[in-house]
Every structure is written in structure tokens, then in C-alpha cells.
Amino acid sequence: MNLVQNIVLVAIILFFALLEVGSRKHRHFHATADDTKLELFMFLSLLAFSQPFIFAVTGKLCALLMPAQRDAWAHLPWWAMGAILLVADDMTQYWWHRVSHSPLLWPLHRAHHTAHYMSIRVTYRNNFFYYLMMPGLWASGVLIYLGFGNVYLVYIVVKLTVILGAHSAVPWDAPLYRIKWLHPLAWVLERTVSTPATHWAHHALTNDDGIGHYKGNFGNLLFVWDLLFGTAKITRRYPAKVGLQDDLVFGKERWFVEMFYPLFHSRRAHSALVPGGRAYAEAEVDSDASTHAPQALAGKP
Structure with missing residues (x-):
């Protein structure tokens, strides 16, 4: 299943990538080397490690704790499976995304907002632990064990198309x-x-x-x-x-700090990526702009 899903995912990405290149929107990104490394390594880690790891663990745990329930819900109609996935995966991701804008979890989601351009390449730009902790992925693993495998493939194709389109540099709407x-x-x-x-x-x-x-x-x-x-x-x-305003003032974080915090900490003045650090409010950034402007221009942490 993972092979089919990954092939479809790559095909969808290529479609939107061709749209961005064909419209020449990609020329306006001005992405740094750190931007590219963060986006590439996060995409590969999600595809090759995080999702397969979560599905493997949930499969093993389900087989251990409820072996008789394998494919127990496979008889449900496709629309019922789709509705359950929308709640178990998409609604929980809404709440996971929402609470990730709180001070406690912001360091795990901050990387998604540090891109100064919109593009499909931003879609999976996050902290490595953000996806490992995402409730919807764990719930999806359980539902696949219960027999949602084929419907999940169709569901994830629809979802990926929508979220890639929402991040695309080409405003299709x-x-x-x-x-x-x-x-x-x-x-x-x-x-x-x-x-x-x-x-x-x-x-x-x-x-x-x-x-x-x-x-x-x-x-x-x-x-x-x-x-x-x-x-x-x-x-x-x-x-x-x-x-993010604070990146303009204090300089951007390094890619490995954004990806692997809390294993790595920021060396930047005023950062959410240090123990006890916090996101700067817009008013605070404005008030500090004149003091830290030279550092912001240098673009260094």
C-alpha cells in the first residue's frame, strides 16, 4: 500500500510542480540553501520513515492487543469509511494544527511558517517530531488495520491534492x-x-x-x-x-535547528527554538526592529 501511495503522491507533486514552473512562479521564491534542505529532508523523512514507522507500530500494537479485530470494519460502505477518516484524520489534524500554534507546541510547527513564499514545497515543511506526534496518522494506522486500506488510498489522494493545491504558488481559485x-x-x-x-x-x-x-x-x-x-x-x-516577522528582524534559523529541535537549539537572539523561548508577537517585533535591524540584514542566527 505504501508503494502505491508514494507513486500517486509523487505524480500529484509533479503535476503541481509543472504548474509552478510553467507559470514561472518558482522564479520568485528566492529560497535559500537552508530552505531547500529543510523542505527536501522533511519530505523524505515523512515519506521514508515517519509514516511507515507509525503504520508499522500501530499494526504491531493492534495485532498484539486486538488480533481478532483485523479487517473487522472492512464490511463498512466506502462512504462510511470516508466519513470516519474525515473525523479521525482530518478533524484531529485541524486540532493538532490549531494547538501547534500554542506556545508549547509552536516550536514543532514553526518551520512551516518560516518560508517567505508559497509553494507545494512548503507543504511538508515542519519539524521532524511534528508528524511523529500527529494524532491523525496514528488513528489512520489503526483504521487501516481495521480494514480501511483501499478507501484510505483514495482518501489520501484527495486530501493530498487539496493541501498541495492550497500551498501551490499558482492560485488556482x-x-x-x-x-x-x-x-x-x-x-x-x-x-x-x-x-x-x-x-x-x-x-x-x-x-x-x-x-x-x-x-x-x-x-x-x-x-x-x-x-x-x-x-x-x-x-x-x-x-x-x-x-514570520521575527525572522526579518533577528535572522532566519538554521535548517537543522528547525527540523530537529529540541535535539538542536537556536543560537539566535530571541527564539522559540530554545528551552524557555517563545514566539515574538507582532507588536514586540516592531518595537525591536530598530535595535536588531543589522542582524536581520545579515540573515544570521
């Missing part, structure tokens, strides 16, 4: 807002799944422009969770800049 007769379709889609407009707002550099909403729009596949739990903001516009 823009025509829906420009063309009047497509507005009803836009209304439905933006309230159902994550789109570039709603998800780019979550990555915005600032909330001051009325577009940014980095304390909301947490949904991955379904945007319904944001509507249901009161964290949705829909503007049909795209933020001018994405990333």
Missing part, C-alpha cells in the same frame, strides 16, 4: 473570483475545502492588511472545521507577503 458566473461554485468550494486564498491568509506575514489570519484557517482537507469551530476568515484575497 483566482478565476473563480474573477468570473462572475463562477461565484456560486467559489462560495461552495471555499467553505468546503482549503483553497489558496484561505490558506495563504494563514501563512501571512501580518494580520494588519485585513487579509492575514495566521491564528485561524487551520483546516487541511476540509475548511468546514474552521467554520464549525469559529476560526474561519474568507476574503478572496491573497496576502502580499508570507513568513
